[in-house]
Amino acid sequence: MSLIVQKYGGSSVADLDKIRFVAEKVKKYWQAGHKLVVVVSAMGKTTDTLLSMAHSICSSPPERELDMLLATGEQVSVALLCMALFDKGVSAISLTGGQAGIITTGMHTKAKIVHIEVSRILRYLEEGKVVVVAGFQGKTANEDITTLGRGGSDTTACALAAALRADFCEIYTDVNGVYTADPRVVPGARKIPYISYDEMSEMANLGAKVLQLRAVDFSQRYGVRVHVRSTFCEEEGTWVEEVSAMEDVKVKAVTHTREVMKVVLLGVPNQPGVAASIFKVLSDFSVFIDMIIQSEGRGTEKDVAFVVTKEDEGKARRAVARLGEIISFREVKFDDSMGKISIVGAGIASDPRIAYRMFSTLARIGANIDMISTSNLRISCLIPRDRVEEAVRALHEEFIGEGEVILNGGS
Amino acid sequence: MSLIVQKYGGSSVADLDKIRFVAEKVKKYWQAGHKLVVVVSAMGKTTDTLLSMAHSICSSPPERELDMLLATGEQVSVALLCMALFDKGVSAISLTGGQAGIITTGMHTKAKIVHIEVSRILRYLEEGKVVVVAGFQGKTANEDITTLGRGGSDTTACALAAALRADFCEIYTDVNGVYTADPRVVPGARKIPYISYDEMSEMANLGAKVLQLRAVDFSQRYGVRVHVRSTFCEEEGTWVEEVSAMEDVKVKAVTHTREVMKVVLLGVPNQPGVAASIFKVLSDFSVFIDMIIQSEGRGTEKDVAFVVTKEDEGKARRAVARLGEIISFREVKFDDSMGKISIVGAGIASDPRIAYRMFSTLARIGANIDMISTSNLRISCLIPRDRVEEAVRALHEEFIGEGEVILNGGS
Numbered sequence: 001m002s003l004i005v006q007k008y009g010g011s012s013v014a015d016l017d018k019i020r021f022v023a024e025k026v027k028k029y030w031q032a033g034h035k036l037v038v039v040v041s042a043m044g045k046t047t048d049t050l051l052s053m054a055h056s057i058c059s060s061p062p063e064r065e066l067d068m069l070l071a072t073g074e075q076v077s078v079a080l081l082c083m084a085l086f087d088k089g090v091s092a093i094s095l096t097g098g099q100a101g102i103i104t105t106g107m108h109t110k111a112k113i114v115h116i117e118v119s120r121i122l123r124y125l126e127e128g129k130v131v132v133v134a135g136f137q138g139k140t141a142n143e144d145i146t147t148l149g150r151g152g153s154d155t156t157a158c159a160l161a162a163a164l165r166a167d168f169c170e171i172y173t174d175v176n177g178v179y180t181a182d183p184r185v186v187p188g189a190r191k192i193p194y195i196s197y198d199e200m201s202e203m204a205n206l207g208a209k210v211l212q213l214r215a216v217d218f219s220q221r222y223g224v225r226v227h228v229r230s231t232f233c234e235e236e237g238t239w240v241e242e243v244s245a246m247e248d249v250k251v252k253a254v255t256h257t258r259e260v261m262k263v264v265l266l267g268v269p270n271q272p273g274v275a276a277s278i279f280k281v282l283s284d285f286s287v288f289i290d291m292i293i294q295s296e297g298r299g300t301e302k303d304v305a306f307v308v309t310k311e312d313e314g315k316a317r318r319a320v321a322r323l324g325e326i327i328s329f330r331e332v333k334f335d336d337s338m339g340k341i342s343i344v345g346a347g348i349a350s351d352p353r354i355a356y357r358m359f360s361t362l363a364r365i366g367a368n369i370d371m372i373s374t375s376n377l378r379i380s381c382l383i384p385r386d387r388v389e390e391a392v393r394a395l396h397e398e399f400i401g402e403g404e405v406i407l408n409g410g411s
Numbered sequence: 412m413s414l415i416v417q418k419y420g421g422s423s424v425a426d427l428d429k430i431r432f433v434a435e436k437v438k439k440y441w442q443a444g445h446k447l448v449v450v451v452s453a454m455g456k457t458t459d460t461l462l463s464m465a466h467s468i469c470s471s472p473p474e475r476e477l478d479m480l481l482a483t484g485e486q487v488s489v490a491l492l493c494m495a496l497f498d499k500g501v502s503a504i505s506l507t508g509g510q511a512g513i514i515t516t517g518m519h520t521k522a523k524i525v526h527i528e529v530s531r532i533l534r535y536l537e538e539g540k541v542v543v544v545a546g547f548q549g550k551t552a553n554e555d556i557t558t559l560g561r562g563g564s565d566t567t568a569c570a571l572a573a574a575l576r577a578d579f580c581e582i583y584t585d586v587n588g589v590y591t592a593d594p595r596v597v598p599g600a601r602k603i604p605y606i607s608y609d610e611m612s613e614m615a616n617l618g619a620k621v622l623q624l625r626a627v628d629f630s631q632r633y634g635v636r637v638h639v640r641s642t643f644c645e646e647e648g649t650w651v652e653e654v655s656a657m658e659d660v661k662v663k664a665v666t667h668t669r670e671v672m673k674v675v676l677l678g679v680p681n682q683p684g685v686a687a688s689i690f691k692v693l694s695d696f697s698v699f700i701d702m703i704i705q706s707e708g709r710g711t712e713k714d715v716a717f718v719v720t721k722e723d724e725g726k727a728r729r730a731v732a733r734l735g736e737i738i739s740f741r742e743v744k745f746d747d748s749m750g751k752i753s754i755v756g757a758g759i760a761s762d763p764r765i766a767y768r769m770f771s772t773l774a775r776i777g778a779n780i781d782m783i784s785t786s787n788l789r790i791s792c793l794i795p796r797d798r799v800e801e802a803v804r805a806l807h808e809e810f811i812g813e814g815e816v817i818l819n820g821g822s
Contacts, residue, residue, distance in 0.1 A: 016464065016467055016468050019468060020468065050487070053427065053491060054490075054491070054494055056427055057427050057430060057431065057491055057494050057495045057498065058494035058495060058497055058498040059498060061494045061497070062493070062494065062497050064504070064505075065490045065493045065494050065497070065505055066490070068486060068489065068490040068493075068505050068507075069486075069487060069490035069491065069494075071486070072483035072486045072487050072490075075479060075480075075482070075483045075486075076461070076480060076483050078479065079465075079476045079477070079479040079480035079483075080464060080465070080468055080480065082473070082476045082479075083465055083468050083469035083472045083473065083476050083480075084468045084469060086469055086472070086473050086476070087468065087469040087470060093475070094475075094476055094479050096479075096556075098554075099554055099555075143509075143510055144510075145507075
């Protein structure tokens with residue numbers, strides 16, 4: 001018998017029928033004798049609806065009040081799921097994040113978990129109850145309600161799994177695992193049965209929505225095995241875990257995102273400390289930055305380019321405006337015509353042949369590379385947005401192919 | 412400068428425009444320098460919507476989970492009202508019932524307030540903030556969320572006013588006070604400027620919806636002056652307070668309710684303890700009973716009749732079924748053709764002329780009296796439902812008239 005933490009996302013509890021379906025799934029595990037902690041998100045588009053009410057009533061809603069408002073979404077879900085379980089004869093109890101002992105920092109709307117006091121959950125598990133916990137939320141030491149930021153329910157689940165030393169953590173979502181590429185773009189894309197934390201971390205970083213970056217980091221730090229799978233089918237999904245060292249470097253997946261914005265600062269002073277000032281301001285505005293390129297200095301000037309997500313465009317524009325008050329630059333360009341493609345796999349950067357094959361493939365289809373960035377786990381290229389899908393297909397064929405089943409690692 | 416507790420009901424915060432309107436009202440008090448605690452209910456029909464979801468997903472939802480679910484309604488309201496206040500430049504902070512220090516018993520869905528720990532509210536008031544508190548809810552010593560039962564927001568407001576020693580408590584609703592009769596039935600009905608706790612208590616007991624019975628009792632016990640008034644107009648409403656002793660008995664109001672059900676148990680054993688058994692079972696099923704008549708015993712048998720609200724009909728039928736397993740009776744009749752009218756005023760029963768005038772008036776219009784019950788503050792008669800409105804008009808004319816303005820008491 002295992003202690004399992006399960007997480008069901010908003011699409012899995014979008015209406016009462018889906019909640020009944022989830023209750024039926026939970027019941028099977030419970031009947032099999034497992035100890036279960038179930039983390040749920042708000043129903044369907046609830047969070048978006050609440051957010052739009054907030055922004056309609058207040059031009060800049062205070063973040064503490066946003067948390068007070070948004071936390072109700074998950075609270076509704078946990079109560080309804082418990083009722084559905086009760087109706088099926090399952091003994092269950094719901095807890096808000098705060099009641100579950102999730103203590104966070106006071107950074108409203110993006111709080112960090114400081115500590116989880118698990119005694120209450122353990123007591124209910126001992127009593128044979130399914131413990132249903134509201135995802136995405138916690139409380140401060142001062143009893144204020146906080147939220148963990150978008151996708152925070154994944155973090156709640158992985159953090160609870162760590163604190164409870166669960167056997168594993170199941171992330172239920174509307175896709176049945178992590179794929180070698182987006183199946184909507186690459187029809188031959190295949191499910192990856194096992195992926196390492198590092199690789200999953202890069203994938204999340206690159207915008208794969210199946211598992212949040214913070215949740216991956218949490219799981220890695222505490223050695224929580226995570227199983228990403230579909231709510232609506234029984235088959236195995238993707239296991240995220242410490243994969244044993246592999247002999248040869250292998251490209252695990254091709255990822256892409258069309259929603260990027262390139263920002264170029266032209267004619268920045270060629271002085272020490274300027275780059276630091278730029279990225280300090282961007283960080284002050286919580287702009288997430290990917291790919292940075294700084295040109296060779298031309299006498300007293302140089303250029304700095306970086307890529308932000310389209311989502312962060314507003315913040316990036318405000319940050320650049322602020323930057324104009326601190327340092328001088330000749331011009332700023334926002335380029336909205338680019339997309340990003342990446343290949344991901346452990347040790348990629350250590351084998352120069354892989355970069356060569358990637359660039360050749362892009363050259364072959366005539367996709368001009370605008371920027372390049374690499375880490376040990378990935379190579380990303382900025383290319384014209386209208387070439388992105390073709391590039392994904394070409395790279396998938398080059399590195400992954402269509403036939404063979406990938407069975408790296410696993411424990 | 413006063414410390415004022417205000418309560419806005421569900422219809423006063425039914426949509427974002429109404430919340431903005433309430434924020435504007437609150438702002439005026441705040442700008443005038445008053446210290447304000449604002450209690451709000453769930454928006455419009457939110458509670459009903461949540462309840463119907465609960466009953467659709469579970470035939471008999473556990474009460475702890477119902478509280479978890481329902482408490483979200485007020486939590487949404489407090490967050491949105493704070494945002495609206497913030498947008499108007501008012502410094503405000505929202506608190507759930509639990510955060511406001513409202514500690515209750517563990518009787519889910521009908522918890523009683525045990526204690527209010529006001530230090531957190533006082534601290535925010537000192538900081539010049541408007542404190543917005545979720546009505547209808549509290550928490551147990553074990554941090555479980557509880558609700559106070561329907562209309563509990565009135566109780567929250569009056570209890571906070573008592574605990575904070577507020578100068579007075581304003582109950583904002585969609586009518587502008589307590590009337591001498593229902594103005595929809597009696598066009599000449601007038602607003603009552605001052606009413607005693609005892610009289611208000613009887614009125615609430617008789618189904619006047621403007622102020623909940625528990626809230627009246629709370630206010631009386633702690634001497635909280637309550638002002639019942641309309642959200643949507645500026646004029647004074649009705650003050651509920653300790654009214655100085657009056658020289659002569661006066662009928663203050665004529666109330667009526669069409670929604671009653673008469674239950675008659677025929678052929679109950681004429682033995683000691685039988686009445687006790689009957690009302691024990693009704694109380695176990697939480698049936699609220701008004702007007703009890705027990706016939707003179709006829710040898711081994713007697714009849715018992717009582718009146719319940721239509722709302723409690725289901726519970727009353729289940730209670731009677733249970734009763735059939737405990738005592739024997741020949742027959743039960745549910746009579747759905749009756750309505751109830753009452754006259755209310757301090758000392759009414761001490762002056763027999765008043766009862767005489769009431770019964771004569773009913774006789775004059777040919778309304779047959781089926782049952783009578785009296786207290787020191789009221790006389791109620793059960794009459795055929797189709798004569799109720801005519802009877803209300805006749806009694807209003809007999810006891811209150813149309814011309815004179817009532818100005819009893821006041822302090």
